[in-house]
Structures are given as C-alpha cells and as structure tokens.
Amino acid sequence: MSSMDPVKLCAQVHLAVSALDPAHNTTTIVNLYRALIMELNKLQASSVHVAPLLSYTHLKMADVLQKHTSNSNLVLEHCNYCIELAMKVQNEPGQDPCLADNCLLASWKSHVVHVQKGNVLTAVEILTNSVSVAQCNPRWFFRLVLRIVSLSCPLAEVASKYKLDSCMDVLVTAEKYADKIRTQYMFLLMRLHRILLLMKQGSTERAESLSDESDALVNQFADTAKNEFHGQHIKVHHLMLNMLAKLSVGKIKSTRGTLKQLQDAIKILTQSNLDGIRSKNPAEQFQWMRSEHMCILAYLITVIHHSCGGSLEKAKKYAEKALMQIEILNSANELNVPQQGSSVESVVHHDQMLLKLHVMIMESVVQCDLVMGQKQLAIKKIAQVVSIGSKIERFFERFGPQIHMLMGLYSMTMNIMDNAEAQFQSVLTTSVNKDLVIFAALNLSVIFLRAGTRPNEAEKILSTVDPKNFPSPSEILKAAAYFLRSLHAFYTNQYMECRTFIRETVKISNNEDISRLTTCSFALLGHVHLMTTSNGKDCCETVCPALKMAEKVPDAHVKLWAAALLGDAVKLPGSSNITLKQNPEVVHETVKQQLLSDFLTSSKLPQHEIIQWVHGPLPEKLKALAKSSSLPTNPQ
Template sequence: MATSGEAPESWYLALLGFAEHFRTSSPPKIRLCVHCLEAVFQFKPPQRVEARTHLQLGSVLYHHTKNTELARSHLEKAWFISQQIPQFEDVKFEAASLLSELYCQQLLLHNLVDSAKPLLRKAIQISQQTPYWHCRLLFQLAQLHTLEKDLVSACDLLGVGAEYTRVVGSEYTRALFLLSKGMLLLMERKLGEVHPLLTLCGTIVENWQGNPIQKESLRVFFLVLQVTHYLDAGQVKSVKPCLKQLQQCIQTISTLHDDEILPSNPADLFHWLPKEHMCVLVYLLTVMHSMQAGYLEKAQKYTDKALMQLEKLKMLDSSPILSTFQVILLEHIIMCRLVTGHKATALQEISQVCQLCAQSPRLFTNHASQLHTLLGLYCISVNCMDNAEAQFTAALRLDNLLERINPDHNFPVSSHCLVAAAFYIRGLLSFFQGRYNEAKRFLRETLKMSNAEDLNRLTACSLVLLGHIFYVLGNHRESNNMVVPAMQLASKIPDMSVQLWSSALLKDLNKACGNTIDAHEAAQMHQNFSQQLLQDHIAACSLPEHNLISWTDGPPPVGQFQAQNGPATSLASLL
C-alpha cells in the first residue's frame, strides 16, 4: 500500500479496505471493488497514490474482467506516472510487467505485441539496480521472443540474465537462466551448444547449497532436459538411468515442505514450476518413454495417473501449461489406443483434444498438425484411406514438415528412433514392390537399431514383415523363426494389428507344414482378433465423432457432430 515516509489519509485507507473486502468476498464483488478504487481519484491524490491506484485498478480489471481496454489504460497511466517518481520501483516495474503481459495476450493485434518489446526493454534498462525485477523482466521478454519463434533473441536475453545473476551472486537464478537457455537450444536442435551448457548447469546445481525445494526443483529441471534430449534422439534404452533419477527426484521433492523463509538475495525469488506441475511433467515424460519403448500398458497406467492429477489441479489453477500437458498426454494415449485396438475410445479422446484446442487459439496453433495426424492414423485403422490422405496432407501443410524430412537430402538423422523407423518404411515399400532381398536388408537394419535401444514395437513389426517375406519365398522354417517371437512381443505390448498379422501367418505356416492342430489353434486366435477389431470398428464408425474425418481446414469443429451410420468401407484388409 503506502511506502515508508508517506502519511496516507484516512479516506484512502478506508477506500482501499473496502476495495479489498469486495475483491476477496465469496464470490468476489469486482464491480464494487472497482468503484471504490475509482473513488480515490475524486480526492485528487498525490502522484504516488494516483500511480498505485491505477496499477491496482489495471490489475483487478486484467485478472477479473474482460475489459482489457480499460485495464490497459490504467496500467499505461501507472507506468507513465511512476517513471516520474524516484524510488518507486515496485509500482513502476509491476505496471510494466502486467502491461506487457496484457499486450502479449492480444497477439492478434500485432501493433500491441510490438508495443510490449520496447516497454520491456526500457523497464529492463532502468531496473539494473533492482535484481528481482531485472531478472523477472528479462525472463518475460525472453518468453515473448519464444512465443514469436525468435529463439535466437530469446537465448541472447537468457544469456544476459545468466551473466547478470553471476555478477550479483545468485547462482540459483543463474542456473534457471542457463537451463531455460538449454531448453531453447534443444528446441533449435543446437546440440553442440547444449552439451557444454548442460554440463555447466549440472555443476552449478550440485554445488548450490540453499533451500532444499529450490535445489530439488533445479535438479528436476536439469533432468527433464536430459530425459527430453534422449527421447528426442530416440535413445529409449540409454535414457533409463536419467529417467529413474528424475522419478526419484520428484518423489523426494513431494515429501519436502515449503520453506517460508525468503531468500536473502532478492534475485533468488523465483521458482521454475510448482511441484504439483513438476509431478505431472514427470508422468508425461514416463508416458513418452513407455510409448517409444512399446510398453503400452505402462503408458496407459501413467496417463491415467497424470490425467487424474490434472483434473484436480485444473479445478484450482487456470495455468495454460496444464491444458498443454493434458493435450500431449491425450495425444500419446490416442496412439496407444489405436495400437491396442481401441479405436472408438481413441476417437472420443481425439474429440476431447479438439475441445481443448477450441478453448485456446495458441494451443490449437501448436497442436493442429498433431491433431490431423492422429485423425489420419484413425482413418487408416478404419480403412478410410482417402480421408487418411487428406488428414496427412493437412498436417503437412500446417507444419511444413515435408521439406524437412526428405530422406534423400536432409532427414533428421539425430533421432535413432526415426532412422530405425525410416529403414522399416523403406523395407515395407520394397516388400510391396516385390524387391524381397532389398526389403530384408532394410528390415535387418531396423532390427539392429531397434534391439540396440529396446524399441519393442519396431522390433515386432520388423519380425512379422520378415516372417511374411520368408513365407512368400517359401522358407517356412525361417519364417516361423521370425513370426513366433513377433507374436510373443506383440502380445506383450499388446499390438492388435501385429497379433492379427502374426496369427494369420502362423495359420498358413502350420497348414503348409502339415501341423493341423497348431494351424487350427492359430486360426482360432486369428478369428478372435478379427472379431475384436471388427466390433471396435463398427463401434467407432457409429459414433457421431466419426464425422471428424472430414475436417481438414479451419478451427476444430466442436459440437457439430451428427450421428450417422458407419461408412460402407471394406473390412477385407482388416480381416
């Protein structure tokens, strides 16, 4: 409220008291709160009171109403007046921070985004003697550049912050700046710069002695980057020790109590994420690892835990990152459902992602390509191939992905998992073209790479395809040596399509070899898988959400589904 040296008038304190009472009422009475604060101006208050009241009004309007124009007007006045008052840092920089945040939320009004940058730059320039605000404003401007995909400028600012905190003796916040920079370098795939930076961060984190929760949160941030780096490189086996450390670290942090003693260095007054958010993030990384490795039941188990936690958090917390976590979790579980033969559930979850994206334009922009890709995969699973092609075309159009993954020129070889998958796709193409020796060569490369990093699903797919090739070539013994382990691995995942394929091959193999009992058993298994998939196919195509397969442009259609009979698609390839 009033700073030292002020003698606030009783009318001012009374109006502030009433305003705060109305703001904290249940439910809040924001209109009455605003009236009380506006009444302050009737008394022609001194500049300090005027600036502070404009800030309070702007903050209340920004956080509790949709009247962004009036909020902006008050915050701009608070920023303008406070610059003329010496030693008024908190009001001055809070006004700058809130005002730039408001500008950034109106990204569609491009001139306002441009207004945020000079405002933040000026605030950063004049805040160097106020460590907390200087660091906070640097983080904020870096975030704005990141939102605009200008990662180079964002990295530069985070570097400035790291050097500033080193000078003012804040190793904790220096680590936050460096880890944030590492995160952006990973996004840019500047791996040569990431390795030395993460090594430096690891040293800083281990050597820093301070608040246990802050130290553990730094360690979580550091390990999250390491795990993400491994997963991005498709190194599912190599990441296991890091992931285990991360899981142990989050268990430790969940048992620690928040220390209410404020840090002695004002530059240390930051935290990366609330520990509840960190917990969801670790679940998410565990799901991503399980999906890549082909442990689909484990992926489902951790997705259920994470989504349950998210539902609880979203009742109390409107942070946009929670919706982002939810969408990424759903994207993974949808892929899981399609593999395990639960298309109807997958379709309903795709619809759920549509609804979440419809509530946030930024979320939709970031996930539209993935959404169309998931719909394309669903279309393939129900044999709607024309729709699948349209969905994948829409995904490529939104992401400009095609020009970046030309395997003849610039395929992203940094990913072990993607290279292994590329060999499988080339093997599959060679198989369909009848070039069996070439197909075997590609598939053996896939097997070598997938075995090296425990990529179980790729291993299962490669084995069954090799088994099919040997069967076509008449080498029944070698075919059996491939198909039996493929079936065992597919059952463990479980992958319904590979089980269907394997059981069909086993039926034909045993029949050709005269093993009547085994052939009958394989035929029964094949029939069972066929019936499960057929029933799920009919259920999925009967859902009103099935109409989503026709959506290829514009915002996600929510509430526009109409029930229809399933399409008259051929089930021949399914059975």
C-alpha cells in the first residue's frame, strides 16, 4: 500500500473487504487488515485522524478472527490494541467519540473471550476498567455495570478469595451516575443490586438497613413512574429482596405481610402484559429479569417461606405451580424464539436463568420429600437436578456442594451413614457458602451422635457452631444448633443441660413459627421425661402435641419417634387419664411400614446409584444415569 490520506486508505480497504465473503476469504481479509494496520501505524504521528481509524481496524480484525478462526489469543491482542488507544487519549480534549465506542466494543468482545476461556476475573477487570470510558454513553455504562454484577456474583460463589467490594464500588458509582443523568429507574435498579450484593456478602443488617431506607423511594416511584412496567418491576424486585433478606436470617413469621404484598404485586405485573415495554430513554432499556421469571422466583420464595416454617404441603403446592409455569415456558419454546421487546437487555441469560430457578425449586422440594418420608421421589428429583445442571455453565463448580448436601440428607434417611458422612464432609471442604457449611456440620454431628461411639467427634464439630457465639445471623440455623446441643446432652445422659438447650430452641422457633424444630424439641423433651421419670403423664403431655404437629408438618420420622414414645408412655403409671385420638402402636406400625416400603423401593431405583458421587467431577457412568432420568418437570 502506498502512503496516502488515512481516511481514503481505510475507506478503500474496508470497501474491498465488504465485497468478500469472510467465511471463505478469511486469510485474504486478515492480510488486508494487517497491511492497513501497518500503514496506519506509520501515519499515526502525522495525523490526529489516525487513532480512531486504527482502533476501528483492530476491532474489525478481532471480529473476523473471532467469528472465523479459533485463534482467541490473536483476538485478544487486537482488542487490547483498540482499548489501549482509547485509554491513552480518553482525557485529551477534542477526541473523536468513535474512539470511545470502539474501545467499549473491544472491551466487550475481549471479556466474552476471557469468559469462554474460564478467565472470569480477568473479564471483570476489563469491564471495570472500561466503565470510565463509558461515562459519555449511558446505555453502554449501565450495560457494563450490570454485566460486572452478573459475573461477579457467581465468581464469589466459587472463589472464597474473591471479594465483592470492587463490584460494590462500581454500583455506588452507577447510583451517582444515574442520579446525575436523572434516571430514577436506573438509580433504583443499581440500588437494589447493591442490596443484593450486601446479602451475598452476608451483610444482612446493612442490606436490611439500605432496603428500609429505599422503601419510600421505591413506593413513590411505583406510584408515579411514567413507564408502568418500570414502576411495577422495581416494586416486585424490592419486595423479593426484602423477603430473601428476612428468610436468610430465619424470620418466617415477620415475612408474612411482605409475602402477601409480593404475591399481589407479581399478579399485577404478570396480568397487565407490560413485559418488554421499552423506555424511550436508551439508558433505561434494562430489566432485572422477565416477568415470567419473576413470577417463578416469587413461587420459589413462597416455597422457601413455607418449607422453613414447616408447612410442607403448602410448599409443595407452590412448587408444583412454579414447575408448571416452567413447563409452559419450555413448551412454548420461549427460550429460543425472540419475544416482543426482546431488544430490552436482561441482566442474565434467560434460558440459564430458567434452568437455575428450576434447580432451586427442585432443591427445596427434595428436602420436603425427605422430611415427609418420600425418599423415592427425592432421589428421582436429585437425579433430575443433576440432569438439568449438565445444561448450566459451570453448574457443578457452583452448585456441587448443594447436590452433595441433598445426597447426604437422602443417605441419612436411608440409614447409609458412611455415605452420608462422606457427602457432608465433601460440603465442608468445597463450599464457600457459610450457612451451607453450618448445615452440613449440624447434620454431621447427628451422624456422630447416632453412631453411639463418637460423642467426642460430635462435641468437636458442634463447638464450631456454638449457638452462644454463632457464626451466622440465621435464626433457623441457630435454633438447630441449640437443638443439636440438646441432642448431644441427651446422648451423654446430661438431662438437665438437655432441657436447658431445648428451652432455647423452642424460644427461637416459637418466635418465628419454625414448627419443625418445635416439633422435634417436644419429642425430645418427651423422651427425656421417659428416661428420667416413672410417671407417664409428663411424657404424654409433651409427646401428644409433638405427634399432632408432626402430622401437620408432616414429618414422617418425628411422627414415628413420637408414636413410639407415646406407646411406651401410656404403659407407665399416671397416664390412665390421658385421652388419645389414635392408638400410638397403630400409628407407629403404619408409619413404619410406609417408610420401610419407601426404603425398599428407593434402594432398587437406578437413580439410587448417584449417591456414589462424593468427590470431584461427576463420573461418566453417573452422567449417563442422570441423562437417562428423563423425568417430567414435576415427577410424582
């Protein structure tokens, strides 16, 4: 190429490239761009117009290489050249705005390559560095910020050393920027994402404080927003965060009012057909998630609320509604067909979001099934979770500990204690979720206590979750820790101390209607009475309510325990005046036969073999098993 005016030179080359089919002329196009870049580098010192042209050419070269070659390193090299050109001159006056646009496109392209290569932290750093360049383009600015958030949260889940502080700083900057350009919708969207990140960090009190501080702003915006969808979207988003923040610390009773508000608000949002209505402001063409997905998330929150409170039938009813909604979305092929308003950018990838919601619903239902004594349903659903997870990016890296937790609980109900112990140990060594680690430790202590010969090991692990200096704000887990302390005292014949810990458990569980723990506490207290007195009256008066509550939950194993205690208690002096609605021996035999039948069926299922997976990646033979578990969305 001969030296000439850089603008004309670029025009000629790009015109020549446009006439070529890149799929069949990749080498020719790359050579043309390479020659043009060399020529522009020579002209850069003599012309102010060269920098934007050079950055654009690097960008086009990266585009061709990304689409038509496998040389990702060369793609990154040209993206970096483009970014560096903009960064060098971004604060100089009179710069061509195209330079910033090219930089943002190159940053986006570069971060996509790094994510594909598994270098998520590098991708986040690239986007974070580009936020300052995007100040002149509100749409790009918020696009980068939301992408940083969507990458940072999963990164924090799998990398304990990764902190969300830098992401939090970006959101604070975004709030100020939204306020500066006067977009209340984006200001509140950024604020709500900051609350979500505080919850992720375990800063529940700060999250609740910021949420309470935002109440008036959210309600005012919901009532006055010119874009009705934006108003309802922000309101639902805020109510969901309120619910999740309270549920994460075990506040069941105090969330009832908020749950009713959420259910009313989601009904308005989904029935008004507002999803996808675009704002005329390009900076506001973002949403947290689609209305259909928000509806499913509302169902999930309701499931968690009822399951934590011990209303398992209600939890399963709402889970069925959520799974039915998922099936409708799948049947309508909404994951693949562009929707009206699909140009509105979403914070998350839709099909991945739907799969994750599906997994979280199934996770809650599995725990309900196990408590209700329906082990065969539970193991089928665990296999289905693994099958769904195989379709989700980095699923086993992020959700592996949760699956091991479920398999540990299943193994424990099947009385396969060696496997249950191995599963819980796997959670302890791999999870970065503090509450999940506590839950695994508590269940591991149950295994040690039930063994009868390992009280010291139980004491050692319980010392790591001492309720008097509890490492989590969760009231449910704290109450469970007190109950496990009472169980440890019972197994070591320290009955006075056992009663003390039972009182602490009941105090917390009654405050927030955590009925399952209340039920277990009453049954254990009845067992203490049975062991320490020859009078059956105290035992009957304690165990009868436990049996009644166990039937209401329903908790099959506590029902079996309570019926056995009651059967022994009525044979003791002092129980003759106790009136029983059911014969405890009949109840015990009925529940025992149901559990035995379920046990035998579960142990013969092919899905039962999946509990062999304890450490590392899922073995190939178990992948095939999970894949063959082609169950309906709601297997019964």
